[in-house]
Amino acid sequence: MSSVIDSNLVEEHNVSADHDANFDALATRLSRDGHDVDALLNRAEAFGVAVPSWGVGTGGTRFARFPGAGEPRHVFDKLNDCGVIQQLTRATPTVSLHIPWDDEDPTALREQADALGLGFDAMNSNTFQDQPDQAHSYKHGSLSHVDGATRDQAIEHNLHCIDVGKAIGSKALTVWVGDGSNFPGQTDMGAQFDRYLDAMRSIYNALPDDWQLFSEHKIYEPAFYSTVVQDWGTNYLIATELGPKASCLVDLGHHAPTVNIEMIVSRLIRFGKLGGFHFNDSKYGDDDLDSGSVDPYRLFLVFNELIEAERRVDTFAPAYMLDQSHNVTDPIESLMSSAIEVQRACLQALLVDREALQGYRDDNDALMASETLKAAFRTDVGPLLAEARKRTGGAIDPVGTFRASGYRDQVAAERPAVSGAGGGIV
Numbered sequence: 415m416s417s418v419i420d421s422n423l424v425e426e427h428n429v430s431a432d433h434d435a436n437f438d439a440l441a442t443r444l445s446r447d448g449h450d451v452d453a454l455l456n457r458a459e460a461f462g463v464a465v466p467s468w469g470v471g472t473g474g475t476r477f478a479r480f481p482g483a484g485e486p487r488h489v490f491d492k493l494n495d496c497g498v499i500q501q502l503t504r505a506t507p508t509v510s511l512h513i514p515w516d517d518e519d520p521t522a523l524r525e526q527a528d529a530l531g532l533g534f535d536a537m538n539s540n541t542f543q544d545q546p547d548q549a550h551s552y553k554h555g556s557l558s559h560v561d562g563a564t565r566d567q568a569i570e571h572n573l574h575c576i577d578v579g580k581a582i583g584s585k586a587l588t589v590w591v592g593d594g595s596n597f598p599g600q601t602d603m604g605a606q607f608d609r610y611l612d613a614m615r616s617i618y619n620a621l622p623d624d625w626q627l628f629s630e631h632k633i634y635e636p637a638f639y640s641t642v643v644q645d646w647g648t649n650y651l652i653a654t655e656l657g658p659k660a661s662c663l664v665d666l667g668h669h670a671p672t673v674n675i676e677m678i679v680s681r682l683i684r685f686g687k688l689g690g691f692h693f694n695d696s697k698y699g700d701d702d703l704d705s706g707s708v709d710p711y712r713l714f715l716v717f718n719e720l721i722e723a724e725r726r727v728d729t730f731a732p733a734y735m736l737d738q739s740h741n742v743t744d745p746i747e748s749l750m751s752s753a754i755e756v757q758r759a760c761l762q763a764l765l766v767d768r769e770a771l772q773g774y775r776d777d778n779d780a781l782m783a784s785e786t787l788k789a790a791f792r793t794d795v796g797p798l799l800a801e802a803r804k805r806t807g808g809a810i811d812p813v814g815t816f817r818a819s820g821y822r823d824q825v826a827a828e829r830p831a832v833s834g835a836g837g838g839i840v
């Protein structure tokens with residue numbers, strides 16, 4: 415396995431008396447509170463969230479895209495950038511590809527990923543934009559289009575994604591469609607959903623036995639009046655109609671601002687249909703901001719549900735992926751920061767005193783129940799995460815080490831600025 419950043423540089427930056435003192439103090443405190451520090455370290459070291467290949471480029475907004483220096487030119491550059499993120503954080507062992515943006519020779523993809531110590535997470539299909547050579551336009555929909563030939567084309571594309579995924583070791587397909595309508599009366603919403611379900615059944619039937627199919631709901635956009643897969647209820651219906659290999663993917667930004675996402679997570683867990691996440695943060699809509707940048711407590715509350723669930727069900731293992739769009743930051747830095755924020759929420763949720771919490775619930779002591787969660791959330795587990803990175807060859811300070819490495823300047827010299835690289839808000 416080759417390191418992208420000089421490992422000597424990482425080691426030099428990991429020599430920190432401050433870190434050692436901070437970790438010792440935290441470990442002492444956690445032990446005193448009855449926590450198993452080694453178990454928490456093991457958990458931090460084993461934590462993984464997938465990086466979306468499109469995240470390492472500048473995404474832009476629906477208004478404009480301002481290219482950044484040294485943006486990846488193609489999927490192989492993207493894999494190198496993902497290699498940097500994994501090398502420094504040790505929290506992102508897999509990459510999630512997007513077809514057709516990353517449609518390259520599977521053998522070459524796998525070889526480069528192997529060399530970087532990376533695996534592949536869920537495949538993502540794209541029937542929300544037209545490709546130059548395609549016969550039928552998705553302007554008026556894809557899997558739910560009124561025209562059968564257009565639906566067939568969208569189905570074929572998803573089957574191709576499965577084929578590429580099989581060749582590179584992926585085990586899941588994520589389907590998000592922009593299908594819907596922009597005017598009342600434009601579409602028969604019932605018949606449109608029927609067409610969508612029929613198309614999804616064709617995709618589901620082509621899944622290998624050991625694959626999962628994730629459907630991703632989104633409240634609106636690009637369809638602004640109605641969306642075929644609008645909410646978690648619709649998503650649950652889809653996953654239930656399709657069968658046991660189908661489950662729901664929750665993108666945190668795909669809900670109205672006031673929606674209680676952790677309750678949705680709880681519901682889907684309860685009925686065995688939580689497939690996984692696209693982690694990001696938002697203030698207004700599908701903002702695709704960095705995970706934990708606006709509301710880290712909500713991220714913690716989501717993980718509080720996940721940790722409760724894994725205590726009940728041994729095999730509980732939803733898929734974790736980031737899904738962000740970077741406009742004003744270096745994408746590598748943002749993805750490293752987000753991966754650590756998601757990992758942080760997981761570790762904080764592990765600190766919740768669940769026995770005490772249950773007691774307060776049984777006593778209807780709302781204040782102390784809330785305080786029990788807050789006590790875990792307020793615990794700064796940063797030194798523990800840094801120690802886990804240090805022990806596994808990562809960086810105590812990933813952003814600082816990345817900046818010191820000169821990687822961005824180096825790739826900026828090799829990669830000319832691109833204006834149309836695949837990216838977007840999905």
Ligand SMILES: [Mn+2]
Pocket residue numbers: 630665692737840
């Ligand atoms: Mn998403």
